[in-house]
Amino acid sequence: MAPGMSLDDRQLLRYSRHILLDEIGIEGQERICAGRALILGAGGLGSPAALYLASAGVGRITLVDDDTVDLTNLQRQIAHTEARIGQRKVDSAREAMRQINPYIEVDVIARRADAALLDELVSAADVALDCSDNFATRQALNRACVARGVPLVSGAAIRFAGQVSVFDTRCDAQGERGPCYACLFPPDAPMEEVQCATMGVLAPLVGLVGSLQAVEALKILSQTGKTLRGKLLLIDALDTDFQTINLPRNPHCPVCGDLHPHG
Template structure:
């Protein structure tokens, strides 16, 4: 790190859990963020500010006025722009040294596999289960750690899958466990700070993984109740019948 970086990231470096070595890992990291909406907004803002070397931003949507209630990386002045371009403008103002790679279209499986394989960590900030399942399968195939978040109404979910451990459960194990359905904020609403809380926790888990801070919470499902402002955690086990990672598939 140069003198400017030592000053900029001094509050990280003061932390014994991060120190110079941890900040250098942040600066060397390539992180893939899928979705620049309510979850991807705080994820991208905090990872950019934290000094991640390269952020790959993927979203095929445009900024809409209804997004501004919760998608804090966007502005009134960027309504109608591609979300990745809107986000990039704010991120460059925060940290011009962070390299931004912008992908304005939905990735097919081959393209996604290439991007995941090139990333140190993937953050799933999308809002549909088809994409989540595909991201999960590709991350498991490439053994890339995945931090997945979801939020709707006043509820949120957070889970880390560190696929470097072959014994860890995957997203499809969780999907079968919860019997989740395809819920969207547009159809069901969402309280704006709830997506911020989940997104901030996703960013935190990504930094913890990169710097090796504390135990990895891989395979634990965090459930957030915004109505009560409470978290509870469930331990996940690999489902032998899981179509993605099960031993009986």
């Protein structure tokens, strides 16, 4: 749906439960339908995020992942099925998304994203979702988002622990900028890679984190509510405990510390 276009009768019916929300309404849904989302990763986090953004009507979704569907993925990566084992994850996820909502555009890129590709993709997005599983990729996506002034919705999950945040360095109404991912995790800090392939992860936990990423992305696109900008939501699924901590911006951050304010 192009900016400025109105919802047709079928869209009004499809998205009626959003439109009934005073905080979203028709205008907010039109913004969602005109929105452009970039999702990096089509696995445990990317699956629910992609399915919910598709069902919500985000107009153009770009999905990036270089992996193929494996039997071990099916315990948690709900965009994929046993019938699609061996397929590229982006193709499998696109099929699932289009089955839910055939009226959206889904672009897929089946390659590992480098800095140049991320900069190109972020420049064409209104919001980026980090559903990847390695530190270097997260840092590269963060740098692209800071450079382009695009809000980044970050999620992670391992074992029984999850976290979600929004990194948005654009100026708010008070002229303040939020922290970026590198303010929390400096690029040069020693970081031990932990992956569910060796550590394990509770299946619905990734669904919870990915769904929360979709919630934050939809609030950004519809311009409603208060996001997790400047906050980190910590989830302990084993003890069913949720904590939110404040994240200060690091004025000496090597990525955003000397950034000129975005309008």
